Amino acid sequence: MAMNQPMPQPSEPLMKQDAVLEESRLRDVLRSLLRHRSAVIGGAIVLFFLLVALLADFIAPYDYAERSEDLLQPPSAEHWFGTDEMGRDIFSRVLYGSRISLRVGFFAIAGSIVIGSFLGLIAGFYGGWRDVVISRLFDILLAFPSILLAIAIVAMLGPGLNNALLAIAIINIPTFGRLMRSQVLSVKQEDFVLAARAMGMTNRRILFRHILPNSWTPIMVQGTLGFATAVIEAAALGFLGLGAQPPQPEWGTMLADARGFIQLAPWTMVFPGLAIMLTVLGFNLLGDGLRDVLDPRMKR
Template identity: 80%
Template sequence: MQTDNVQPPVTNLPEAGAVSHSAQPDNPAQDFVRAFFRHRSAVIGSVLVLIFIILAILAPVITPYDYTEPSADALAAPSAEHWFGTDDLGRDIFTRIVYGSRISLWVGFISIAGSIVVGSLLGLLAGYYGKWQDTLISRLFDIMLAFPSILLAIAIVAMLGPGLNNALIAIAIINIPTFGRLMRSRVLSVKAEDFVLAARAIGMKNSRILWHHILPNCWTPIMVQGTLSFATAVIEVAALGFLGLGAQPPDPEWGTMLSDARDYLQLAPWTMVFPGVAIMITVLGFNLLGDGLRDIFDPRMKQ
């Protein structure tokens, strides 16, 4: 009897070296971008921050007025010519707010960057080496945190003298303990991990362990806290400017503008409303952005 040759079904097998799409490792950058744009607060906050960054960069193009030049239109109400009105010297308030964004963003960035560098370094040393280094640095942080931050900033500026640069230094100093304690707690957790213990077991130097193993695993909470502290720095520089300890006239700093306009609250309320709204929106933008980054990087939120 003749039987038919039955051929086995042909299956499409992947070629050697080919990796299926499901087996490909996730790209952390792409995962972050997707999570970021899915987080509504982070997107709204980044848009608000981006608006003020654009205003700061394109200030000479956006407005035709000089923020220091007075005019005869003192305390003019908002109009098509002066969108936000004018102050008691006839200066365009919109122009001064746009140029004031440069001061607020610059002071916030430089002061928080300095706080991150100094605070992270101290926290790194305290958390990794412990013993007397940890005791000394931790007690220093405790002493600084015992004072209200704005009062400590006022005391520092009072010793250094009024001025924007001294206000920047004061804001940087009062934020050092925040980043120092955060870095210390993170280092205490990371240095107990197996990969750090293995690096010690093979005789790796402490400096290499710190810079190549511990520090890269501690930056996420520092970055999130830096974004939130940026908002606090904007408020602090405005508070120092309002008290006459920050930027000095004719610099268009928002807190200084509020201080100059407080005598005209009933006569020309727009002189205080618009600088106050600028501070509020900037702080809101950085807070929303910081909260969004915290939720994105927090493993407990990745459900």
């Protein structure tokens, strides 16, 4: 028998069958998600803020940096959320601030997922010295409180929105890396992976065709929950003056500017704070719903 026979390729009917099964599974997930009350509420909140961020130019009645002589005016028909100490319309600034918060959350968590998942894949699949080095790197990053580490990174790089985004991405890498590593350690012992090895598949093909697709679900759930955490971390850095710089209308920066007027003009803090709370609530509810739908252990 020839020793170097070409590895058999899956037939076209089998490939079509796999595609149909995957499409059917996706439909089942979407139906289950739409029946999940918390997920629907969270998704509606997230969609609302996404639309606000996209349509802020058309919705906002004023430019976020436009000043007026109406200093610290309470909410009225002219200024729905009132004005701040410089006469700027708080409603317009909250609308434009959604762009900054969502952008920071998206790019920071996307970077964390890509880098953390890649490192977790390598550590879990190959093991050995690679696993030791990567795991110790994660342990070092996790040894520091996340917000303190973010403050230290921004302090070294300098205040600014992009540096805050980078800091938030770095501090969230270990979360996704350790989660992916644990998934890979579990999945690589499954029969279909052992069968792929027996068929002579390369490590790269096994990683990206078999292990990664079957390890992705917890990463999706954690990414949704991590988005909420990133919004809070961005607001915290902005509150400390290390994130977005004036006159950018970042919600944390707005809270920092308004803290001196909490008794005189409480609306200057209430509305940015509500925006942060609702955004975080929306992503948390959506993440909990995804976890309940995608994790078989959570199904009743």
